[in-house]
Amino acid sequence: SLQEVCKSRAVAMPTVSRVAVCGGTHGNELAGIYLVREMLKKRADGTEPVSVVTVMSNSRAAQLCVRYVETDLNRCFTRAASSGAAGSDTSPYEMIRSQELNALLGPKASAQAVDLLCDLHNTTANTGLCLITYSDHDWICLHICKHLQAPMHKPMEIGPQPHGVVRSAIFSAMQEGVQLMMDWICQFNSGRFSATNPCRNLFAVCFHGLRNIDYPRDSETHVITAAVHPDLQDRDFCLLHPGDPMFLCFSGETLRYRGKEALYPFFINEGAYYEKGVALSLARKRRVQIPSVRSETLR
Amino acid sequence: SLQEVCKSRAVAMPTVSRVAVCGGTHGNELAGIYLVREMLKKRADGTEPVSVVTVMSNSRAAQLCVRYVETDLNRCFTRAASSGAAGSDTSPYEMIRSQELNALLGPKASAQAVDLLCDLHNTTANTGLCLITYSDHDWICLHICKHLQAPMHKPMEIGPQPHGVVRSAIFSAMQEGVQLMMDWICQFNSGRFSATNPCRNLFAVCFHGLRNIDYPRDSETHVITAAVHPDLQDRDFCLLHPGDPMFLCFSGETLRYRGKEALYPFFINEGAYYEKGVALSLARKRRVQIPSVRSETLR
Known part of the structure; x- marks a missing residue:
């Protein structure tokens, strides 16, 4: 059958069993911060189909509502920094925090690392909901991207969000995006796919x-x-x-x-x-x- | 004649001969900061009809692109603070700066003070071009407000501006607003008024x-x-x-x-x-x- 043909052509990928959702990597990007705070209120009861680790990446910067305290945390996740070699008592707070996060969610590129990490950001630019990945062979990420686009046919004119401000429509779009990502992962893990994710090959605009x-x-x-x-x-x-x-x-x-x-x-x-x-x-x-x-x- | 009647009914007000234009009272509100920087480039040559003092209110905060360094400068201009009684070596930077500004542009409520002070701000709220005055009997300010509305019939949907960001349309609107204010002042001082400022009484929506x-x-x-x-x-x-x-x-x-x-x-x-x-x-x-x-x- 056609279904059989499609199945045989599908690329086999490891199950996505551990997911991290991070907010506040930049402490004044508020939608991700409030979304993570909301997610942290809901305690896991062990029945979740996927294990989700929810993390406030830079809680000190979030407390102060600044992008970072000493240095940009999002520029600390190089292998050198995460290896621990750069760590000392005089290291910037964010350098030490990047190593803590690497220990919690990684170590980067190791077998213990989470399978997928979704780091939530905001921008003052009018990007709409925008997924950033560092490879065009990251099939999981590209499938999730397509899944997010499906119910959002129109360009998401949700406007830019100032730093230090949370706009409800942008919070909701981000919340919906994370939910759709989790839905796709559950479907992928279960081996079932809905009509919105047909077995034929897809194209993504990158x-x-x-x-x-x-x-x-x-x-x-x-x-x-x-x-x-x-x-x-x-x-x-x-x-x-x-x-x-x-x-x-x-x-x-x-x-x-x-x-x-x-x-x-x-x-x-x-x-x-x-x-x-x-x-x-x-x-x-x-x-x-x-x-x-x-x-x-x-x- | 009708003109004579109008003239006789007009309230006599002192000439507006010294004007201050301030930007950067909040150091991350960039439109006012760049407008003041632009105005400071143009040296006065003594032929100006009105004397304008252009001031970067909180240059230290502007340098750091933060609202304030130690305390909100815009909450320091009380009489008590400006009197000098509160000043000491341990006073917050903004408290000392408020006294410097009071000496430069005031003293507040004294005869030496500038006749009009225009303090340029930005907001993340969608206010459009919005004038704030502390009295509904400030006829000069209300006349200027009407003069600004005249060429801007449509609501100014210029959108909110994030702090730490300058949006060109908002910079231009602010620049135009300051220019229109100066135009009105020159006309008022000269005793001439254009058709946009008729001699009949006006109403302002406040x-x-x-x-x-x-x-x-x-x-x-x-x-x-x-x-x-x-x-x-x-x-x-x-x-x-x-x-x-x-x-x-x-x-x-x-x-x-x-x-x-x-x-x-x-x-x-x-x-x-x-x-x-x-x-x-x-x-x-x-x-x-x-x-x-x-x-x-x-x-």
């Missing part, structure tokens, strides 16, 4: 980040001299053509995109990236084929 | 703040348990009726406005007010009659 563009700055003071142009602001993942307006100087001058290739901007005007020298990132759009997957171990 | 409403909080931890309801978010200055949704708990429950009087919410979900226990403020709408004004001293 954006492959190429480079960052900084704000125009004063050559002496390094103070920014322009803001993202109003025509570009909030148009994350919309094609930017050579010659399109990119910045509007505070003096009134328009600066245009000088690249030779039309590309897709994202993380446009993210508040936390001013200090990192990033006004926006540019990506190439790709259509990635995702094979059907089946769990190796049926329950 | 919102008189009555009380603040805090987020629902956990009685033990004081952590918030709800966000502003999606139906209320971004609807600053839109009438809120008894029974209308006000908060959506993270647990899913809707909490409604329990007041007896329909009122106008503003500063809805302002990021800096979480720590102040303010989810929104409620105001009564008033129609204030503004008499025609004429400058006492014609140039």
Whole structure:
């Protein structure tokens, strides 16, 4: 039967039996923080189909409602840092915390590590609900991405969320996204798939980040001299053509995109990236084929 | 003639000869900070019709891109604080700075003080361009408010601006607002008024703040348990009726406005007010009659 053919073609993948959901990796990104707090209220009773570890990643920064206390925790998870070699009494709080998290959820790339880690972030950019993965062969992540898109046909115009603010619609979208992820994992583990996840091959639209563009700055003071142009602001993942307006100087001058290739901007005007020298990132759009997957171990 | 009648009815007010424009009173409200930086680049050449003092109020906080370093500067301008009695080596930076500003622009309520001070702020709430004054008899301020509304017939849907972010459209609106204020002052001082400022009496719609409403909080931890309801978010200055949704708990429950009087919410979900226990403020709408004004001293 067709079903048999599909089954035989599906890529066998290990069961996703341990999942981590982390919030507050940046302590002023409030939707993830309140979602994790809400999840922590619900005690596991052992009947859950999947074991979920819920973690407040940087509770000290969350307490103070700042991105980080000493250094950006999300830049501490390199192997070198996690190995413990860099740890000492004088290490920044976040460096020590990254090692604690690695011990709790990892060690990274080891057999004991959780099978899937979902780290919840917010941005002041108008990205909608956006999944970031570091490989276009991460079939599980890409399947989850497709599963999240299914009930959300319209672009999620939920607007940007300021840091230090929680907007109810963004909290709800994030909550729904985590629930849909868990639903997909349960279906995958059980070997059953719904009609929304047919056995034929799927395609996912991905954006492959190429480079960052900084704000125009004063050559002496390094103070920014322009803001993202109003025509570009909030148009994350919309094609930017050579010659399109990119910045509007505070003096009134328009600066245009000088690249030779039309590309897709994202993380446009993210508040936390001013200090990192990033006004926006540019990506190439790709259509990635995702094979059907089946769990190796049926329950 | 009709002109003569109008002139005789106009209230005589002192000329507005010294104006202060301040930005960065809160160091992460970037539109005002970049506008003041831009204004400071343009050196006065002595031919200006009005003397403008441009001030970066809290440059240390602006440098760090935080609201304040030790305490909220905008809560330091009480007479007691400005008198110098509270100043000492151990005083918070902002307390000392408030006394410096009072010496520069005041002393408050003295004859040497500037005639008008325009302090530029940003909010994460969807207020549009919004003027705050502390008296409904401040005819100069109310006339300026009317003058700003004239070319902006449509509600200014420029959206909320996150702290630590500058959005070009909001920068431009603020710049235009300051320019219109200066135009009005020049016309007032010169004794001439344009057709947009007729000699008949005017009415201004004002919102008189009555009380603040805090987020629902956990009685033990004081952590918030709800966000502003999606139906209320971004609807600053839109009438809120008894029974209308006000908060959506993270647990899913809707909490409604329990007041007896329909009122106008503003500063809805302002990021800096979480720590102040303010989810929104409620105001009564008033129609204030503004008499025609004429400058006492014609140039």
